[in-house]
Amino acid sequence: MPKKENPAKRVAELRKEIQKHNDLYYKKNTPKISDKEFDLLVKELQSLEKANPDLVVASSPTLQVGSDLSPQFSxxxxxxxxxxxxxxxxxxxxxxxxxxxxxxxxxxxxxxxxxxxxxxxxxxxxxxxxxxxxxxxxxxxxxxxxxxxxxxxxxxxxxxxxxxxxxxxxxxxxxxxxxxxxxxxxxxxxxxxxxxxxxxxxxxxxxxxxxxxxxxxxxxxxxxxxxxxxxxxxxxxxxxxxxxxxxxxxxxxxxxxxxxxxxxxxxxxxxxxxxxxxxxxxxxxxxxxxxxxxxxxxxxxxxFDALLKETTIEEIDFAIGRTGKITPRAKVTPISLAGTTVTYATLHNQDYIDQLGAGIGAKVLISKRGEIIPAVEKVTVPPKSVFVLPKECPACNTKLTKVDDSVDFFCTNRNCPERKLNQLIFFCSKKQMNIEGLGERQIQIFFEKGWVKDIPDLYTLNKYKDTILELDGFGDKSVKIIFDAIEKSKEKDFRFTLPSIGLNEVGPKVTEILIEHGFDSWEKLVTLAKSKNAEEELTSIHGIGPRTIDALLTHLKDKETLKLVSTLIKLGLKFQADETEKSDLQPFVGQSWCVTGSFENFQPRDVAMDLITKHGGKKVSGVSSKTTHLLYGPGAGSKLEKATELGVTLVSESDFLKLLKKEGIPLP
Ligand SMILES: NC(=O)c1ccc[n+]([C@@H]2O[C@H](COP(=O)([O-])OP(=O)(O)OC[C@H]3O[C@@H](n4cnc5c(N)ncnc54)[C@H](O)[C@@H]3O)[C@@H](O)[C@H]2O)c1
Ligand SMILES: [Zn+2]
Known part of the structure; x- marks a missing residue:
């Protein structure tokens, strides 16, 4: 409520507060209060300004749109x-x-x-x-x-x-x-x-x-x-x-x-x-x-109001992700929210807990928007003490550390049982290797029994088949589904196997890009990593940034990762990509093409590059000593200069059209 006794003071306070939240929201993209709370602050300021016109200034946040400007952009x-x-x-x-x-x-x-x-x-x-x-x-x-x-x-x-x-x-x-x-x-x-x-x-x-x-x-x-x-x-x-x-x-x-x-x-x-x-x-x-x-x-x-409901934090435990990230979670008195019963809500990390002042016994507001995991949004009644994360991993006692500038703590022990378990769950999940019948619950049982400790163990699990059949909840039918699905997963190609082993920065999209650029098997990647110009070659690939290159090269030289993949290959998994729809016409084999400028017949210009890859060529995003051809159009810049310098074959749009005609390749 507006404080009538000293409007000038409250107006100043509100402007400062609103400015702070504008910056958090638009510049840092980490809002700390809900939109509704923010809008209430603005409404309060508006009504104070209306009642006290002499306090209005042009720079007031009620008269300006919240700014997202950041210094590094023109x-x-x-x-x-x-x-x-x-x-x-x-x-x-x-x-x-x-x-x-x-x-x-x-x-x-x-x-x-x-x-x-x-x-x-x-x-x-x-x-x-x-x-x-x-x-x-x-x-x-x-x-x-x-x-x-x-x-x-x-x-x-x-x-x-x-x-x-x-x-x-x-x-x-x-x-x-x-x-x-x-x-x-x-x-x-x-x-x-x-x-x-x-x-x-x-x-x-x-x-x-x-x-x-x-x-x-x-x-x-x-x-x-x-x-x-x-x-x-x-x-x-x-x-x-x-x-x-x-x-x-x-x-x-x-x-x-x-x-x-x-x-x-x-x-x-x-x-x-x-x-x-x-x-x-x-x-x-x-x-x-x-x-x-x-x-x-x-x-x-x-x-729309974000859905918020009040409940109490009963306990705080942790999710230890497959990457080792520790996420504190509040176990709350169950409430129903947007049609589901909520028993857990995320607390993200220690910084977030500190900002909220959350702890066991606190009364809190929980939100759920769309399909996102519910989160603790606000503490309404503070706890006796604010929660502090343990110094060691709750699963393996390894000292927790922060990586780079992240706010999160990580367990760096690769053999941490919780990490292993989550890696297995990830590997079997629908979007990855899609091993039907092996959900979180089943994997957890096999993991606890020690039958599946790591990914390769899935492929030798049949030695426990009879014992599994004796377990509660595992009938002939469900066990058959599991073993059929494990067998079937061997048909999945590199597009799935590579992202499924969960190497950081190497997800489906990066894998697809690597395949498109000719790195369509583990072997080729390992050979690349050993070569002197590995970094240069990866840098020329559009869509792969420096952080990914670093991570990828580290994985490709890592002994444990190499061992894991070679074991999986021996067990019958595919670490090469299946041939995709390739044309019989392969005039561009052995060539590596780059593109610059704009084109009349190829919009976007990727259309031209797709023709090249479909017919055997490789596409690269930067001109290097390995580039054989540059397709250029109006607006070409430094790539054309560099290509000329390096003696790369220059191909204009009309040259390219003639070439396609000569090879009998139709325009898409
Ligand atoms: N939580 C916080 O700390 C915090 C801080 C600052 C702002 N905010 C929120 O942001 C709001 C102000 O942001 P804003 O100025 O971007 O305004 P806004 O988000 O209320 O509305 C304008 C914006 O809506 C978007 N929009 C989406 N679909 C649209 C459509 N079909 N037609 C027109 N516009 C469409 C546009 O980007 C437009 O800029 C506040 O009301 C507040 O809720 C929150
Ligand atoms: Zn651990």
Whole structure:
């Protein structure tokens, strides 16, 4: 509640507090309070400023959009102010706005996607700049990072000069898979998506499963023939931009009813949504209403409350991941939340525990959004003492350590039983080797009995078959399923075996990239690691950053890893990739191609590179002494210079078209 006795003091306090949370949210991507709590602070400040106009200053966070600007990026002055949205959690407030704006008007109703805002600037039909919202007036140029999202058209079918606004996000499933690959470092898809577009190295961004939905277009000159939101959507569809599902256009009268049906769906959405966006359909009306310094008067965000429920921490234990990461978990008095019973909620790490002041006996608020693991969000009644993580691994007593600059503690003992167990669970899981019948429970039993201590033991498990049949809960049928699935897993190729053994930084995507570049077996990788220019060769591969290269080369020289793989090969597992759809025409065998510039017939230019790999060639992302050909088009830069210097064969688009014709390769 506003403290009436000294508004100036409270206003100053609130501004400082809001600024702090803005920075945590937009710049660090690690918010410490919920959106609702944040919005309450802003509302309190707004009402104080309204009651005390003399306290209003232009720099107040109520008059500015929260800024994401970071010093390491070049800046871009937006062509039109990139604003925020005024939001409400309350249907009465929304109705009042509808009445004021026109209940009989048409409105668009869309999901409010929880990611990072982005502007795509096109000049004469070519994508020139991708820019963050920044301060609303200027933004950070993150073009190369955003261009890694393949669904963004690089060229339009008409030479329009426009800016397209959208939201970059990640689905829950992609987030979980990615996060699993990186040892569970990231808190939620929104923070990961927003952090990803601000990475230093586009190659690191390319590995992240980012997506985009666009929702608006700004025109540099007159928007001839475009008078409704509907026309904008038609244009975006025609130019093949990705659009969010379920968007609809309805009258103000039926809006609240329609919102109800969106609400029913919201917890089942595959990507994070934090509300709905309602916008006037008529663009002329929009323009006559105009905007405040912060948000348009013709749109509102209707936000959903994050589901929060109170319970008590009964105990705190730990998950020890396959990478050794220790995650403290609160065992809570069971509560039902978003249709499931919650008994555990994550406490992430010691820093998080300290910030919350969490401990055994504390009363806490638990949240669940989408499919993410529930988390402890807030302490409402403090514990007797704040919890402190043990110094040693609870499973093997190894001293816990921090790796690099991470906030997490790790057990570095490779033979730690909990790590081993989780490696086995990961190996057998559906997305990996898909060994049906071997779920967490079964693996745990075999592990405790000492029958399966490590991955290779799975393939000699049949010596315990009779004993297994004697166990409770293992019938003929279920045991047959297990052994059939183990046998069948031997058919899985390198695309699965390599990521399944759980080497850090080496997940499915990296594996796929390695295979595409000709490293389609363990043997080839090991040979590569022994060669002098291993690092140079890996660096030339697009999509593999320095951190991955480091990790990969370490694994490929590590004795235990080498032993593990050779044992698995002896047991009949495949550590080479099956041939994929390759053409009989293989004119590019033995050649290594690089590409630069843009092309008329190949958009995106990967289309050309795919032809080369399909017909036997290798593609590389940088020109080196090993590159044999450079395919170049307008806009070619330093690669062309370097290739000329090194005597690489230069191939223009028309040369390439002739070559394809000569070889009888059709255009896709
Ligand atoms: N928890 C915290 O500490 C903290 C701190 C700062 C901000 N926040 C949250 O962020 C909000 C303010 O952020 P904001 O200024 O980005 O505004 P916002 O998130 O409330 O709304 C504007 C944004 O919505 C996004 N959006 C998604 N789908 C859209 C669609 N279909 N149409 C239009 N826009 C769409 C756009 O990126 C746009 O920038 C606050 O309300 C608060 O909830 C939280
Ligand atoms: Zn341990």
């Amino acid at each position: 800046k871009f002055k937006h062509k039109v102010p990139v604003l925020s949205l005024e939001n409400t959690y309350n249907e009465t407030e929304l109705s009042e706005w509808l009445e004021k704006t026109g209940i009989d008007e048409l409105y668009s109703l869309e999901w409010k996607i929880d990611g990072a805002s982005i502007l795509l600037y096109y000049e004469n039909g070519k994508l020139t700049h991708c820019v963050t919202r920044g301060s609303g007036g200027i933004g950070d140029i993150v073009t190369e990072n955003v261009k890694t999202i393949e669904s963004i058209p690089q060229t339009l079918s008409t030479p329009l000069t426009i800016s397209v606004r959208g939201e970059i996000f990640m689905t829950f499933a992609d987030f979980e898979e990615f996060n699993e690959e990186y040892g569970g470092k990231f808190a939620n898809p929104r923070n990961l998506a927003a952090g990803s577009i601000k990475q230093k190295d586009p190659q690191d961004v390319a590995k992240r499963p980012l997506r985009i939905y666009v929702y608006d277009v700004y025109f540099s000159s007159s928007r001839k023939g475009i008078n409704k939101h509907k026309d904008i959507i038609t244009l975006l569809k025609k130019e093949k931009f990705p659009l969010a599902p379920d968007s609809t256009i309805i009258t103000g009268k039926t809006l609240l009813k329609e919102i109800e049906s969106f609400k029913k769906k919201k917890d089942k959405m595959p990507f994070p949504v934090d509300g709905l966006v309602i916008k006037l359909d008529d663009l002329n009306l929009r323009e006559s209403l105009g905007e405040t310094s912060q948000s348009p008067r013709w749109a509102r965000a209707f936000k």
